[in-house]
Each structure stands twice: as C-alpha cells, then as structure tokens.
Amino acid sequence: MEKILVVGSAGQIGSELILTLRNIYGNDNVIGTGRKTAPSQAVLDSGPFEFFNAVNRDDLYNVCKKYDINVIINMAAILSGTGEQNPMLAWDVNMNGLLNVLEIAREMKMKQVLVPSSIAVFGPGTPLDKAPQETVLKPTTMYGLTKVAGELLCDYYVNKYGLDVRGLRYPGIISHETLPGGGTTDYAVAIYYEAIKNKKYTCFVKEDTRLPMMYMPDCIKATIDLMQADFSKLKHHSDFNLGAMSFNVKELADSIKKRIPEFEISYEPDFRQAIADSWPNDVDDTAAREEWGWKPDYDLEAMTEDMLKNIQIKHDKGLI
Ligand code: SER
Numbered sequence: 001m002e003k004i005l006v007v008g009s010a011g012q013i014g015s016e017l018i019l020t021l022r023n024i025y026g027n028d029n030v031i032g033t034g035r036k037t038a039p040s041q042a043v044l045d046s047g048p049f050e051f052f053n054a055v056n057r058d059d060l061y062n063v064c065k066k067y068d069i070n071v072i073i074n075m076a077a078i079l080s081g082t083g084e085q086n087p088m089l090a091w092d093v094n095m096n097g098l099l100n101v102l103e104i105a106r107e108m109k110m111k112q113v114l115v116p117s118s119i120a121v122f123g124p125g126t127p128l129d130k131a132p133q134e135t136v137l138k139p140t141t142m143y144g145l146t147k148v149a150g151e152l153l154c155d156y157y158v159n160k161y162g163l164d165v166r167g168l169r170y171p172g173i174i175s176h177e178t179l180p181g182g183g184t185t186d187y188a189v190a191i192y193y194e195a196i197k198n199k200k201y202t203c204f205v206k207e208d209t210r211l212p213m214m215y216m217p218d219c220i221k222a223t224i225d226l227m228q229a230d231f232s233k234l235k236h237h238s239d240f241n242l243g244a245m246s247f248n249v250k251e252l253a254d255s256i257k258k259r260i261p262e263f264e265i266s267y268e269p270d271f272r273q274a275i276a277d278s279w280p281n282d283v284d285d286t287a288a289r290e291e292w293g294w295k296p297d298y299d300l301e302a303m304t305e306d307m308l309k310n311i312q313i314k315h316d317k318g319l320i
Contacts, residue, residue: 002111003029005069007054007101008076010034013116013170013219015043015178017075020220022047031067035076040178054097061104070111073223074101080120080275082182083143094146102157102165114227115167117151117239119212120144120184123278131280133241133287140278154238166226167238168288174303175216176310184275188213188252191265192307195256196315200264205273207250207265210281214244215298215306222294229292236287244296245303246282255304 002025009018009032019042021030027047032039035053043049048067052059054076063069076097083090098115105113120143125136137148147169154165172185180186187203188211194201214222222242247255253265288294298306314320 001029002071003031003067003069004071004073005031005033005064005067007033007060007072007074007097008035009043009049010037010039010178011075012175012178012180013173013216013223014075015040016175016216017073017220017223018043019046020224024224031063031069033063054100055092057100057104060100064104064108069108071113071227072101072105072110073114073227074098075116077116078143079181079183080141080143081184081186081272083141083146084271084275087142090142090146094143095149098150098153102153102163105165106157106161106163110163112164112166112227113154113157114223115150115154115165115238116223117147117167117169118144119169119171119279119283121147121151121169121239122280126280128280130282130284131241132284133236133239141275151239158237164231165238166229166234168222168226168240168242169283170219170242171212171214171244171283173214173216173219174307175219176307176314177216184272184279185211185213187249191249191252191256192304192311193320195260195263196308196311197320199260199262200266201253202266202268203249204268204270205249205276206267206269207253208248209273209276210246210248211276211279212243212246212282214242214296215303218244218296218298221297222288225294226288226292234291236291240288240291240294241283241285242288242294243283243285245299247300251300252304255300256308259304259308
C-alpha cells in the first residue's frame with residue numbers, strides 16, 4: 001500500500017495534487033508538508049500535514065519514519081523569477097532538498113520518488129519550436145540550472161541504485177485554486193484574476209511572448225498517469241517533455257476579450273522577459289505519449305472558459 005509524502009503541498013500544484021491523491025489512495029495515506037506557507041483549509045481538513053523544511057535532512061527523515069512513507073513527491077521548488085532574485089536560496093531548496101529526498105528514499109528502500117522538472121531546463125541552443133526530448137540544455141536561470149542538475153541526479157539514482165524515480169518537464173501551469181509564486185509564467189494566471197477584478201492587466205512580458213502552457217487538470221492527470229505508469233515500459237525517467245497548448249500573450253488576452261469585451265491589456269516588460277525569451281514556444285512530447293500514453297484534454301478556449309467561471313465564483317463570494 002502506498003504511503004505518500006507530498007513535499008510542498010501548500011504550493012500551486014501541490015495543493016491540488018494532494019487532494020486528488022487523497023481521493024485515490026485514502027486521506028490518511030497521503031501526508032502533506034509545507035515550509036512556511038499555510039496550506040488550504042481543504043488540505044488541512046482532509047488528512048495529515050507537517051510543517052518542516054526538506055532542506056533539513058533530519059526533519060525529512062523523521063517524518064518519513066513517523067508515517068512509514070514509501071513514496072515521495074517533491075513539489076517544493078524556488079521558481080525562475082524568485083530564483084533570479086535569490087539564487088542561493090534556489091540552489092539550496094532545489095538541490096539540497098532534492099538530494100535529501102533521493103538519499104532518504106534510497107536508504108529506506110522506497111517504492112517511488114516523483115520529482116517535477118520544467119521547461120526552464122531549456123535555454124539558448126534549444127530549438128524554439130517543438131523543443132525535442134533530447135536537445136541542448138543550457139538554461140540561463142538558477143532555477144533552470146537546478147532542474148537540469150536535478151534531472152541528471154534523478155536518473156543517476158535510477159541507474160546506480162535501481163530507485164524508481166520519475167519526472168516530467170511541466171510547462172507554465174495555469175490554475176484558479178492556489179496562486180503560483182515567483183515564476184515567469186505567472187502572468188498567464190494573473191491575467192485571469194485581473195480580468196475579473198479590474199477588467200485590465202499590465203503584463204510583465206511582451207504581447208508576442210509565446211510559451212508552452214497547461215491547465216491544472218491536465219497537470220494533475222499527467223502527474224498521476226506518470227506515477228502509475230509501468231516502470232518497465234519507461235525508456236526515459238526524470239525528464240519527460242510534456243505539452244498541452246502554446247499561445248502568446250495577445251492570443252491569451254483575445255480569448256479573455258471574447259468573454260469580457262471591455263478587458264484591456266498593456267505591457268511593461270521586466271527582467272522576466274529575458275527568461276521567457278530563453279524558453280521554447282512549445283515542446284515535442286512524443287516520448288510521454290508513447291511511453292505512458294500522455295494526452296491533454298484542455299486547449300486555450302476550454303481553459304479560459306473554466307478559469308473565468310471559477311474566478312468569477314471566488315469574486316462573487318468576496319474571496320478575491
Ligand atoms: N512556471 C515556472 C516558472 O515560470 C516554469 O516551470 O518559473
């Protein structure tokens with residue numbers, strides 16, 4: 001039976017992933033953790049939660065022992081924007097936290113570890129269109145650099161120790177439950193909130209900035225599908241490209257304007273423009289499709305419809 005630790009379950013993805021995992025594996029079998037951000041009430045109410053910093057090896061080890069953990073999902077990371085403002089923190093959380101996860105999983109002979117990677121592994125030299133699975137990985141951000149090193153480290157544990165480690169390169173993730181924190185792709189979430197609240201948004205990247213993106217239900221589906229995939233069928237392990245949709249900011253704004261005609265967008269690019277420009281427009285995810293049957297459900301229009309509906313509900317309830 002799985003006893004799953006979701007490191008970073010107060011974050012944008014972790015806060016939703018943990019609830020889905022609790023539905024599948026049972027509330028008491030999925031333990032949430034957070035560093036300092038308070039988790040949602042739904043996460044607190046539905047099962048165990050522990051506050052600690054995974055960079056502290058003893059704390060991580062003690063929680064794994066306490067709950068007899070045999071699967072760790074490491075969602076804790078400092079993203080690209082915050083990482084450029086505090087590179088040492090990004091290195092510490094993203095590398096030392098990961099190393100603790102892998103070492104403890106190896107020592108305790110765990111069943112599985114899942115560690116997300118990101119489109120941030122790409123950089124100059126990567127083809128901008130349909131970035132291949134195997135390609136140049138020379139990121140310019142500390143976040144991207146830790147994700148490349150992380151992928152290699154995870155594959156090292158597969159090859160050297162036979163540990164079942166899996167990972168996928170998330171595109172920008174768009175959702176309406178928990179806000180993202182400190183990423184370059186955060187504009188694609190903020191734009192929806194501002195469209196509902198103020199009918200206007202000032203974007204920190206230019207209108208022709210095109211990036212790979214994904215709606216949260218697809219992100220959760222991909223993560224759980226990869227967890228449940230037959231390990232013997234996987235040729236890749238820690239670095240699956242994962243695609244769903246690709247759009248530039250103008251196309252995103254236009255999809256909102258179709259539903260909120262008075263919505264206005266303006267542009268004030270900041271340091272995140274250079275980060276966005278270093279990432280590809282879209283990715284080739286053939287390996288994920290072939291090795292574990294990946295197929296996304298949402299395109300831009302379906303996502304916009306659902307995002308605006310759900311954020312309007314939050315707004316009507318006075319929650320935002
Ligand atoms: N959403 C992340 C970021 O923008 C990319 O993985 O940093």
